Amino acid sequence: MKISRSTRLYGLLGYPLKHTASPSMHNAAFEALGLDAVYLVFEVESNMLEDAVRGFRALGVRGFNVTIPYKERIIPLLNRLASSAEEVGAVNTVHIVEGLLIGYNTDLEGFITPLKELNLKLQELRAVIIGAGGAAKACIRALINEKCRAITLVNRSKERALNLAQQYKYPNLKVIALSENNLKEALNQADLVVNATPVGMYPNVDESIIPKHLLRSDMIVYDLVYRPVHTQLIKDAIDVGATTILGYKMLLEQAAQSFRIWTGFEPPRKIMLEALKRELGVV
């Protein structure tokens, strides 16, 4: 990689940032398109967030991704929100244009693109989303945008899920507390189930949020966890013959959308996917 006086700077803002696949994907994409740009990691502690964002503007950084725990805290520090960020209430991509910071949410598109690739009638879909954190927010908004027939939000803390559900005012959205019985009932009438919790994530790779006997071959099982690529939930879903969507697909799509926003170029998905797979240890 050649750094020049005009190299454009991009990066990832979050804390902590132990394992991230974003630099590999974006740097591979810059290289493939011959762009004089570099993507770095900015692990910024909470008390330095405002200083870091002011610094990005002052130094002429062109754009950055935002991850845990700053996707909501960043909002008051921005000049404008694109509709995607307003809809979700969280920002994962910032584009700096002539000193103005514009916030986007590409998780929305990132989540729905792999589902659209299955060529289903999304309006007919009955979905169960497990989890009510930041990732679930993008999933719910994306499914509401598609006028999905029914959404059941299942969460360990029912109160948190109820608070989240209130924001949408979607008549076909209901909330239940996480228990095996409740899950069984919800999954009985579901076509799609999304794991939007960290359960099953490395190093707890033997755990799954859904007991295997509740999975069926006519379901779509979408696990947002991408480390490991094949989680226990995905392995069980494959075993019962369900259709599966792996978490790295969403990761790739959200990165591709960020790339397009920043550069205006069509993202080189194949190159980005290869870089991501290398990073995740998939051969």
Ligand SMILES: NC(=O)c1ccc[n+]([C@@H]2O[C@H](COP(=O)([O-])OP(=O)(O)OC[C@H]3O[C@@H](n4cnc5c(N)ncnc54)[C@H](OP(=O)(O)O)[C@@H]3O)[C@@H](O)[C@H]2O)c1
């Ligand atoms: N593939 C992608 O591109 C992508 C994008 C974003 C996130 N993700 C992944 O999605 C997962 C969730 O991320 P997030 O940002 O939404 O996290 P978050 O804001 O911390 O929310 C976590 C959610 O999981 C629930 N939860 C946590 N531990 C649990 C457990 N042991 N049993 C049952 N529920 C549990 C929490 O329930 P309570 O409310 O009861 O605490 C909460 O609803 C992470 O694994 C993340 O890596 C993937």
